Amino acid sequence: MISKATIDTVFETARVEEVIGDFVNLKRAGSNFKGLSPFSEERSPSFMVSPAKGIWKDFSSGKGGNSVAFLMEHSHFTYPEAIRYLAKKYNIEIEETEQSDEEKAITDVRESMYLVSEFAKTYFHNTLFNSEEGKAIGYSYFKERGFSNDTIKKFSLGYSPESWDAFTKEALGKGYKLEFLESTGLTIPRDDRPFDRFKGRVMFPIESMSGRVLGFGGRILTNDKKAAKYLNSPESEIYHKSKVLYGIFQAKQSIAKLNNCYLVEGYTDVIQFNQSGIENVVSSSGTALTPDQIRLINRLTKNITVLFDGDAAGLRASIRGIDLILEEGMNVKVCTFPDGEDPDSFAKKTSYDDLVLYLENNAKDFIQFKASLLMNEAKNDPIKKADLIRDMVVSISKIPDRIQREIYIQECSRIMDISEQVLQSTLAQLVQKDVSEVGKKQKQEQQAFEVVKNENPIDAEKVDVLYRLERKIIEILLLYGNKTEEFEDAFLRTNEEGEIENVIEKKDYKVYQRIYLSLQEDEVELANPLFRAIFNDLINFYHQNENFSLEKYLMHLQPDFAQEVTDILMEDERVVLHNWEGQNIFPKSKSETISQNVSETILTMRWYLVGKIIDELKSSLSSEPDSDNTEPLSLTMDYNTLIHSFSKKLGRVMSRYY
Structure with missing residues (x-):
């Protein structure tokens, strides 16, 4: 158990803007900082950090608290984990006290899964460097890819032995429960003998923005045609592939600092770029880009540069993600590499300065990119050209900002040699259609809200x-x-x-x-x-x-x-x-x-409370002819005199409270 002295030191040392700044792109706003909510989808900042008060507030979701509360909400840390994270960040030595058996037993399912995943990362990494099989197969593969030892350690790359249950036996021997090995997908259950999911593969740990291990990607090195080349952890309580980006933990600070994020497709693309000196790069890990992944980037920057290899068929399949990026109100550019090259191979043979220069010179606006990619197909075919123009206007319609839409319409008109009026007319139809659909959805939600509101009347x-x-x-x-x-x-x-x-x-x-x-x-x-x-x-x-x-x-x-x-x-x-x-x-x-x-405030509260007494007295008056209401009427007059004095002190007329 962490000692109170350590906890006090952590609280006294941690600066809320520095802690949150590792996860959210904050901009100064007077004596405070503001940024986009990391808990909800939004385009206008509603997330505030107050260094003077040492707290934060997310007005969109209603969440708030101090540095520890942020880590617990954002990264799903337990309280002790949050304290340990901050102690590590600020180089504070942790003083431990004896933990009771009851306290040791309190570990929820998610925490157990995180612990198992962390152990697996360490096991695979140590196997890569310290076992004969790991060095001969896994380490040799990474060296062939050109990765240095520092790079291998930075990304905690590893190797899972070819044996059917080497990892599972080791984990069980260390006291980790089989149920958590199975729930994380590290071990595949079988009645007679559970076995390792990733046997015989080089391992890529997939980490959250805070550095917690969520899952793994494993690449097979043999030519077994029956086995998938890449294998990912299955969906679990802690791993949702549509909501994570490979390399985000290593890239977050660079993305926020440079105000741009390079988006690639594979693990090795991310690693090779990092080794070349470009750290603001993440990967969707072979899955189609999702809104949740885009929002993850949106917390750090509004600018994305998508990097594609030179394969035209792959390009056409991938540009669908551009519209999703535009819908999130982000700025998107696209950069392609020469035929036969991908981000990994190109970065491997290009110096840092030349790589930076290439990215700057070849990153195109999405309108220019779509035009250059598809115009060769359209050529002199009017119907195909019309479809291309319509496709470009559809992309423009996804942009929430009207000024940006106007600028892109002008650019599209210039590139495609078509009047702005025609484009504006088409755009208006598309935008109106989107507005109608949104309005219909909001109306349905409002009707549902009205039902709930009527069923639960509130004492106003x-x-x-x-x-x-x-x-x-x-x-x-x-x-x-x-x-x-x-x-x-x-x-x-x-x-x-x-x-x-x-x-x-x-x-x-x-x-x-x-x-x-x-x-x-x-x-x-x-x-x-x-x-x-x-x-x-x-x-x-x-x-x-x-x-x-x-x-x-x-x-x-x-x-x-x-x-x-x-x-x-x-x-x-x-x-x-x-x-x-x-x-x-x-x-x-x-x-x-x-x-x-x-x-x-005190006087108004007294006024309110006396008013409630008067209401009770009035309700006690009897309407019977022979009833004696002298006492309640006398008390009511006395209380009204008291309210008159409150009103005089407050400088208000005798209305109800406000």
Whole structure:
């Protein structure tokens, strides 16, 4: 078990913008950073990181928290794994304490699968370097491909022995359970004798963006025609081939830094480019490009350059992925290599400078690429040329940005020698069709929502008033609880003439003390169970920590409070997202009127609660002729007088709360 001292050091050292910056392309926005959500599909940034508060908030999905919470949400780390990851990132030595048997037993299925996969990676890698078979077959193959030892280690390349169950026996001997060997696809079950899926293959570990092993690709080296040349891990709880990209872990920082991603087809293409010095390259690993894979890149950059070999038939089959890239609002270029060359072979024999120059000079806009690829086929055939133009306009229609569509229409008109008007007309028809389909889908979803909404009526008054007031109290405590402010205390006293007079005194209080005493005076506790728990937790923390800091509280924060606390703390960051100041709208800072903010919130809550009492009194009035309603009517008048005083202090007319 990781010691508390180590955990505290990790929290104190880790910078949230640096941790998240490894996974999301962040851009500065005032004192904060913003980027595209890594949890949902979007084209406008709704993901905010606040270095000052040490937290992040994804407004599109509602998720939020600190550095550890991000790793747990994004990379599916357990809490200890997230701490270990950060300790490794910041070179913090981990201090361990004795773990109980019960704690050792708490390991979920996914975690067990990750552990088995990590063991397999290490086993295959060690076999490559340390066994006679591994060196003679696997290591020799990688050397023939031109891979250096550093490159082999960087990608943790390995070798699985030819023996039927060498890996399975080793894993079982190390205490790994057969059920997890089978669920990851590393071992194929058989009643009499389970055997290795990847026997006799060189191994390519497939890692997530955070470096966790998700699965494997294995290449056979014999000429067995019955066996597949490449074999991938089957789909599992941790491996979904349509959602991963080979090389993304090694490429992520370079992609974000250079603001471009090269997309290739095979494992060795990625590895050879890396060895040549170009690290911002990933592979779809032989599968057709999917929207999920594109979105993975979209988190790091808006620019993709697709690299194809010179095989014309393969090119035509592959360009279908271009439309998917355009639909995601990304910029796409295409670069082809000379006949007989692929990214692997070309990079192997080309120096870094020449390779960079070739990519820069030969990367074409997708319109130019489609035209150059298909015009030879169309030549003087008007029908084929019309089909080609229509195909190009279909691609342009996928682009969400209208200005970009306009520019591409102009470019298409110039290249294909056809009027812009005709192209615009065709484009308008296609866009309208897409809009109609989207509208139809949204209408269906709205109808479904209406059914749900009608079946679950919400008490609007509770949501609009009490919920907001209690949430406001938590917000004030989090942001300003330890600040000292001047408050007005009002009380009655008898003067020298024996008259009762209203006296107002000004006195300094800590904000949290003022709120706590006010609620104690009214004998009120928050109605919302979550807010009540957070309130009590906060007040206790203030009482126990004279030098309160938000960062320190967030370290202590209970996991079940984290989501709500983050939502509250990051509410103001919507101002940054909407860029109000750029529109000459300047929201007033809450810190300018903390005392007023506290007093108004408490008074409004008192008004609300007294209003509820009045409603109850009114409902208790009897309509019977002989009934005595004197007491409830008298109390109602007294409470109305009290509300009048609230209204006067708040400077509002006697309306309902707001």
